[in-house]
Amino acid sequence: MEPGPPGGSRPAERGPCLSSPPGADEAASASPLSAARAEPGRRPPAVAAVLPAGGSGERMGVPTPKQFCPVLERPLISYTLRALERVCWIKDIVVAVTGENIEAMNSIIQKYQHKRISVVEAGVTRHRSIFNGLKALAEDQPDSKLCKPEVVIIHDAVRPFVEEDVLLKVVIAAKEHGAAGAIRPLVSTVISPSADGCLDHSLERARHRASEMPQAFLFDVIYEAYQQCSDYDLEFGTECLQLALKYCHTKAKLVEGSPDLWKVTYKRDLYAAESIIKERISQEICVVMDSKEGEEHIGRLLEEVLKSELNHVKVTSGALCHAGGDLQQIILEQCYNFVCVNVMTSDFQETHKLLTILEESNLSILYPVVVVSVHFFDVKLVPLSQKMENLMWIRGFAKEVRKRNILLYGLLICYPQDEQKLQESLRQAAIIIAALIKERNSGIVGQLLVA
Ligand SMILES: Nc1ccn([C@@H]2O[C@H](COP(=O)(O)OP(=O)(O)OP(=O)(O)O)[C@@H](O)[C@H]2O)c(=O)n1
Numbered sequence: 091m092e093p094g095p096p097g098g099s100r101p102a103e104r105g106p107c108l109s110s111p112p113g114a115d116e117a118a119s120a121s122p123l124s125a126a127r128a129e130p131g132r133r134p135p136a137v138a139a140v141l142p143a144g145g146s147g148e149r150m151g152v153p154t155p156k157q158f159c160p161v162l163e164r165p166l167i168s169y170t171l172r173a174l175e176r177v178c179w180i181k182d183i184v185v186a187v188t189g190e191n192i193e194a195m196n197s198i199i200q201k202y203q204h205k206r207i208s209v210v211e212a213g214v215t216r217h218r219s220i221f222n223g224l225k226a227l228a229e230d231q232p233d234s235k236l237c238k239p240e241v242v243i244i245h246d247a248v249r250p251f252v253e254e255d256v257l258l259k260v261v262i263a264a265k266e267h268g269a270a271g272a273i274r275p276l277v278s279t280v281i282s283p284s285a286d287g288c289l290d291h292s293l294e295r296a297r298h299r300a301s302e303m304p305q306a307f308l309f310d311v312i313y314e315a316y317q318q319c320s321d322y323d324l325e326f327g328t329e330c331l332q333l334a335l336k337y338c339h340t341k342a343k344l345v346e347g348s349p350d351l352w353k354v355t356y357k358r359d360l361y362a363a364e365s366i367i368k369e370r371i372s373q374e375i376c377v378v379m380d381s382k383e384g385e386e387h388i389g390r391l392l393e394e395v396l397k398s399e400l401n402h403v404k405v406t407s408g409a410l411c412h413a414g415g416d417l418q419q420i421i422l423e424q425c426y427n428f429v430c431v432n433v434m435t436s437d438f439q440e441t442h443k444l445l446t447i448l449e450e451s452n453l454s455i456l457y458p459v460v461v462v463s464v465h466f467f468d469v470k471l472v473p474l475s476q477k478m479e480n481l482m483w484i485r486g487f488a489k490e491v492r493k494r495n496i497l498l499y500g501l502l503i504c505y506p507q508d509e510q511k512l513q514e515s516l517r518q519a520a521i522i523i524a525a526l527i528k529e530r531n532s533g534i535v536g537q538l539l540v541a
């Protein structure tokens with residue numbers, strides 16, 4: 091139980107509170123949201139989300155509030171917005187930011203093409219920020235373009251790794267129980283210190299859980315709770331589920347969440363978030379075949395070696411010919427790593443064509459796209475001066491496309507070689523390509539590496 095106001099008293103009741111969520115009985119038979127959508131005539135609940143993003147991030151220890159700190163050169167909050175936007179049944183997303191950050195927030199929405207986002211002013215505490223978000227959704231706000239949802243999700247803006255399944259679980263549970271929240275096993279044991287700073291008692295870890303986000307509520311339940319909330323709770327409270335219990339006698343359903351629901355709080359969490367994002371966008375490579383007659387087989391060889399060397403990575407291939415038709419599909423499927431194969435040519439036409447397609451696709455708005463321009467060249471035919479010229483070209487071009495968040499690297503592979511030597515070169519190339527994709531090191535773009 092959250093501590094009551096010290097010596098204070100609970101404010102006079104401001105009207106009856108819901109003793110049980112509305113329609114709890116028929117809600118009990120509520121089928122999953124997605125199924126409800128499928129059942130003819132059944133109305134899935136209108137769902138909105140409130141993202142408190144008005145904190146200062148003191149524990150992060152940097153001047154920029156952590157929700158705006160860059161991860162792979164993109165603000166952390168943009169990843170959370172993207173995660174919620176991907177869920178088509180969340181109709182409105184309300185973000186609460188401080189007045190001084192409203193302009194920055196609107197710029198992020200515009201730059202990363204976020205949709206269905208409304209921005210409200212945050213409060214001086216997280217609960218007050220959430221309350222401001224709820225007020226924006228309540229119908230009793232003049233000229234609001236938002237409509238009151240049946241269920242509202244509350245999710246910290248600094249928890250970027252939220253998936254649709256846990257959102258669906260808490261929404262369905264909230265529709266049935268009035269409130270629901272994600273929980274995780276405790277990692278450390280919780281202890282209660284005595285006044286003299288010694289151990290008073292410890293809680294049995296197995297019988298307790300950590301309260302995480304997302305949480306979801308019948309809108310009327312949580313809005314009523316915030317309206318009845320004491321100033322003490324608004325000032326010092328940290329748990330929305332507790333407000334629903336304390337002021338609306340609504341016992342939240344607890345939903346087991348995944349390990350990725352953690353909140354970015356300290357600087358180490360930013361590094362962890364970057365590693366997770368890099369890992370997720372490195373799961374697929376597209377080998378773009380040389381479209382010249384008779385040269386495709388070498389691209390196939392490289393594709394096979396990549397598949398065998400990088401067994402956790404999905405390797406697909408596409409051809410640039412037919413105006414990149416099959417490539418468009420791969421880009422649409424959000425592949426962020428391309429290996430462009432050029433055989434016995436020192437020009438970069440194929441790579442140039444690929445980069446143009448990528449730039450036109452806007453694929454790199456959200457995540458850095460890696461392009462490795464691989465050149466199989468005959469060391470006896472290509473003089474050093476030519477290789478230096480290539481190096482200058484790729485450096486210049488890499489600098490250009492870097493502005494579009496495309497990281498271009500060059501890789502030279504001697505060719506032809508006897509079968510064994512070629513296989514070894516291809517294996518080395520696969521290792522180099524994997525490292526470039528995993529690290530996405532913008533410091534070495536434009537370099538010509540040799541396998
Ligand atoms: N007045 C506040 C304080 C916090 N939050 C938001 O609530 C979420 C979780 O809070 P927390 O992790 O504590 O963020 P900060 O308060 O920024 O962190 P710190 O306590 O380290 O300052 C964050 O998205 C934060 O932006 C908010 O909307 N309004």
Ligand SMILES: O=P(O)(O)OC[C@@H](O)[C@@H](O)[C@@H](O)CO
Nearest residue numbers: 216246301302303328329330
């Ligand atoms: O206390 P903080 O503001 O860091 O975190 C706020 C919430 O995320 C935290 O209280 C969760 O346990 C969910 O209630």
